[in-house]
Amino acid sequence: MTADQLIELISSRTSASLKRMEAPGPSAEELKAIVEAAAAAPDHGRLHPFRILEIPSDARNALGDLFAQVIQETHEDPTEEALTSAREKAQRGPVLLVMVGCFHGNDETRIPQYEQMLSAGAAMQSMVLVAHALGYASRITSGESARAETFHKGLGLAKNEEFLCFISLGKVADAKPAKGRQEAQEILSTWVPT
Template sequence: LGEPGPSDDELREFLEAAVTAPDHGAVRPWRFVVVRGGAREALGELFTKSLLKRKPDADEATIEKDRERMRQVPLLIVVAARINPNHPKVPPVEQIVGAGLAAQAILLAAQSKGYGGVMLTGDHAYDPNVKQGLGLEETDEIVAFTYIGTTENEPRPKKRPDPDKFTTEWNGSTG
């Protein structure tokens, strides 16, 4: 994914799509951190510092991979769930699912405008130093680093699994 990235108006459309995600109890658990411009390099450095705290012996190739990804992608939207563990009707898992659905809505909106996108997580998503550096709360759960930009190559077709392998039809019997 590379330049050009989405305009401010397109970014706004992506975020408007995100907040239409299904949301049990209108909890609105999603939080979005937009990273673009010079902030991309700063995030690459945050990733590096956090990685080296977790793995002081990390090899240079791993470190450079994070930096390079942040240099190339024009827009990153960090999607997090702000968890209310004591909500009387909406358990944390449903709050996380709501934020995940918001991330999917961002990707669909970006695709509708002709952009490519990918959702990644990895160790950075669970690192308290990354959360703090992004201004998130310790109890927030990062559900996606959503990278958006112009596809430089035609996407490789992915072999999708047969949905029948994951589907059963319940016939009403409890036994």
């Protein structure tokens, strides 16, 4: 791959609509390459501040029940439609991953948590880029339910762990072009010492 092709690959990544995402998702071998890309993220102090949890297809109903349970706990009188919609969300995307932050506190390390989060963010981006290179669309989502204690427990996360996002991977018939991106000059400036 040339540098130009790599630049094109990075800038052509866009998020797909989960409703339009279809099978197949990445194979086990492709998923390994995607996860290895995460492991190549910069990691100050080699703290391993994230891990990836796969939600297999036979666990989607259980995930849907977990979403519905959170809705029931956080809304006074949820409608059947809201519960059905919560359950349906768990079925979307042929491959569904959860990015889990495993953050170390200042009792363990002098490396601040924001650096550990940046590491997880870099890993997330590497994963979707490798998926894109392999011909898969992706979407990162979180949602209100994901912040609930019930959800944390239901996923089996440890005390020092945090749900960071879902990563859904699959095929889309026609990827939509990127929009709303900043130009380089909007982000880049030059420091002038005072």
